[in-house]
Amino acid sequence: MDTVDNVSEWVNDYSDELFAWALKRTQNVHLSEDLVQDTFVAAYQSVERYKGESSPKTWLHSILKHKMMDHFRKEKVKEKYENQSAFFQKNESWDKHNNPTLWSTMDVTLLDNPGFNEAFASCLEKLPQKWKTAVVGKYLTDKKADDICKELSITTSNYWQIVHRAKLNLRNCIELNWFQD
Amino acid sequence: MLISCKKATEFIEKKDIFGLTKKEQFQLDLHVFLCAKCRKYQRLSEELDHTLRHFFMNKSDEELTLSEEKKEKIKDALKK
Numbered sequence: 723m724d725t726v727d728n729v730s731e732w733v734n735d736y737s738d739e740l741f742a743w744a745l746k747r748t749q750n751v752h753l754s755e756d757l758v759q760d761t762f763v764a765a766y767q768s769v770e771r772y773k774g775e776s777s778p779k780t781w782l783h784s785i786l787k788h789k790m791m792d793h794f795r796k797e798k799v800k801e802k803y804e805n806q807s808a809f810f811q812k813n814e815s816w817d818k819h820n821n822p823t824l825w826s827t828m829d830v831t832l833l834d835n836p837g838f839n840e841a842f843a844s845c846l847e848k849l850p851q852k853w854k855t856a857v858v859g860k861y862l863t864d865k866k867a868d869d870i871c872k873e874l875s876i877t878t879s880n881y882w883q884i885v886h887r888a889k890l891n892l893r894n895c896i897e898l899n900w901f902q903d
Numbered sequence: 904m905l906i907s908c909k910k911a912t913e914f915i916e917k918k919d920i921f922g923l924t925k926k927e928q929f930q931l932d933l934h935v936f937l938c939a940k941c942r943k944y945q946r947l948s949e950e951l952d953h954t955l956r957h958f959f960m961n962k963s964d965e966e967l968t969l970s971e972e973k974k975e976k977i978k979d980a981l982k983k
């Protein structure tokens with residue numbers, strides 16, 4: 723059996739779980755497909771280095787992890803997201819158009835409303851991918867903050883700043899798209 | 904000693920993720936005590952946490968697999 727056959731066999735055996743792993747973190751089908759493809763191509767190119775010390779599954783997983791870290795290291799977050807002037811004035815007090823107001827989402831009916839869910843999903847979709855992954859890491863997985871930082875190639879203070887900005891942006895987006903209709 | 908609203912809201916997040924030093928905690932408590940807007944934000948932030956957790960919980964049951972078409976594409980990419 724040659725290498726192509728070998729690695730193709732791995733595609734049959736492991737691509738679904740690698741894809742699910744990436745999708746769980748990124749919530750992005752297209753990106754997850756790309757990461758999985760890059761993983762198998764990289765595995766194929768360096769298959770001589772795979773000595774069978776770990777299972778192919780473990781080896782492929784470690785490649786995928788690195789591919790994801792590379793992706794986030796290179797991702798540039800747009801200026802408008804880094805800039806928080808939409809929320810705070812120059813003296814860092816609240817912008818008067820952005821005073822916090824409560825949603826009363828503790829009231830579960832709002833979350834059961836398909837329209838609200840849709841608005842919420844599309845607001846999440848608009849966040850930079852890195853932020854979305856940080857938010858998913860915090861709320862969906864029970865992973866430790868340190869592990870999330872490692873996967874995203876960010877520092878710990880970067881992490882809570884990202885969550886902070888993501889929440890400010892989300893709040894703003896929901897209020898524009900849902901509460902003001 | 905007084906921190907800004909921006910800093911206070913950052914501390915709210917930092918507290919949730921890593922915890923605060925004694926000094927930071929004192930600064931946050933004092934700010935929130937004096938600032939009604941940040942007091943409101945603190946509650947809004949909890950609402951957002953709640954919404955996010957609920958939203959992802961509903962989604963986590965979805966089982967998604969890679970399409971056969973995509974698998975073939977990956978195998979083709981190996982042959983190049």
Ligand SMILES: [Zn+2]
Binds near residue numbers: 911938940942
């Ligand atoms: Zn304040």
